[in-house]
Amino acid sequence: MLKDRYDNGITTASQAAADAYSAAMDVMLAGQSGMAAAFERVTQADPGFALGWVGLARAHHFFGQGDEALAAVTRAGTLTAGVSAREASHINAFTLLITGQGPAAYAAIRAHVDQWPRDALVAQTCSSVFGLIGFSGKPGREAEILAFNAALLPHYGDDWWLQSQYAFALCETGNVEKADQVIDRALAANPANAHGVHVRSHIWYEAGASEAGLSCLSTWLEDYPRDGLMYAHLYWHAALWYLEQGDTEAMWARVDAAVSPDSGTISPAINVLTDTASILHRATMAGVPVDQARWQSVSAFAKRAFPATGNAFVDVHAALSHAMAGDSEALEQIIDHPAGPAADLVPDLAKGFRAIAARDWAAASAALTRAMGDLARIGGSRAQRDMVEQSLLNTLVHEGRAREARDIAALRRPILAAHVPT
Ligand SMILES: [Fe+2]
Incomplete structure (x- = not known):
């Protein structure tokens, strides 16, 4: 039986398909350009190889191409004759995920990873903050992601993919020093790993090393094509550092070229919405003038891309966009109809942004404070949730409660007190 690059047996008689599959796995696990094309090479080499179609489906799923993803995973479901138990479970897990059956997908994936820990494409669905545990x-989702990755370590040796995921989990649970060492090894093994470069950027952020971060990230991005999965988000990281350094011209150049809905980016909609709203708000809080047209653009994009609530991380950024754009109908829709596993946190955060837009600082800080107890439940990374942390600090400063703002920053996010303008 032929094997994939993690020594999992695969049901294809074509060596060309097997080689293409291992290569496509690397493209996916590293967030490189040409993900769907890489899996199309697999299906062309052996149209009867089910996992090639699953990989193609997952590639489309990453980019929010629902119809293409559904067609490919449906095709995989017709090719199950003679597949191994692992492959049947792999097909089932991604079918559940891509058809929107989240809880059933999660249960199937956790059971699958327990039995076949080296099935990296399945494990990847839970390994980082934008995964099934993360959302x-x-x-305790951050600790759970760390535990998930740590449990895989004995099965992967020095593998660059798992090491980069493990480093991110370490970073997000405050173990920045160890994360720094682990990501160095992972990136040495695969310098083209966009996820690894992303993790590296978070570690620099948490360490307050904005100059080193910006320099290295900017150099790396020179060779990263627009269809790379992390394109918009990595440019957001760069834009954030330019804001921190006061270079707003460079910040806007990145936002307009790679992040905002008007940039022509093909990055996932979740990044386009959340990263654009975040940088606009963080710029505003830093005293940078933000054209109202920018808010209207991202608010309109949120309504198009996410017509229904369900993911708190998305919904909080949509609420922020609607509040700042003055679209009270869309904002109240989110406040009145929150949905999903962290729905209980969304109305207070949305009301906080509504009050900020109205410059009612006391109401804003009261509403935001109600949601801060376990803010991590909304999802995303610590760097991303700093948008909310900063919003509270900013409203307190406006209220004349600067001393409290300093104390809260020191207690919750010392990095904000030390390095970020509020
Ligand atoms: Fe990030």
Whole structure:
């Protein structure tokens, strides 16, 4: 039986398909350009190889191309004759995920990874902050992601993919020094790993090393094509550092070229919405003038791309966009109809942004404070949730409660007190 690059047996008689599959796995696990094309090479080499179609489906799923993803995973479901138990479970897990059956997908994936820990494409669905654990809305999600990755370590040796995921989990749970060492090894093994470069950027952020971060990230991005999965988000990281350094011209250049809905980016909609709203708000809080047309653009994009609530991280950024754009109908829709596992946190955060837009600082800080107890439940990374942390600090400063703002920053996010303009 032929094997994939993690020594999992694969049901294809074509060596060309097997080689293409291992190569496509690398493209996916590293967030490189040409993900769907890489899996199309697999299906062309052996149209009867089910996992090639699953990989193609997952590639489309990453970019929000629902119809293409559904067609490919449906095709995989017709090719199950003679597949191994692992492959049947792999097909089932991604079918559940791509058809929107989140809880069933999560249960199937956790059971699958317990039995076949080296099935990296399945494990990847839970390994980082934008995964099934990350968006579970559960208390302790950061520690759970760390535990998930740590449990895989004995099965992967020095593998660059798992090491980069493990480093991110370490970073997000405050173990920045160890994360720094682990990501160095992972990037040495695969310098083209966009996820690794992303993790590296978070570690620099948490360490307050904005100059080193910006320099290295900017150099790396020179060779990263627009269809790379992390394109918009990595440019957001760069834009954030330019804001921190006061270079707003460079910040806007990145936002307009790679992040905003008007940039022509093909990055996932979740990045386009959340990163654009975040940088506009963080710029505003830093005293940078933000054209109202920018807010209207991202608010309109939020309504198009996410017509229904369900993911708190998305909904909070949509609410911020609607509040700042003055679209009270869309904002109240989110406040009145929150959904998903962290739905209980969304109305207070949305009301906080509504009050900020009205410059009612006391109401804003009261509403935001109600949601801060376990803010991590909304999902995303610590760097991303700093948008909310900063919003509270900013409203307190406006209220004349600067001393409290300093104390809260020191207690919750010392990095904001030390390095970020509020
Ligand atoms: Fe990030």
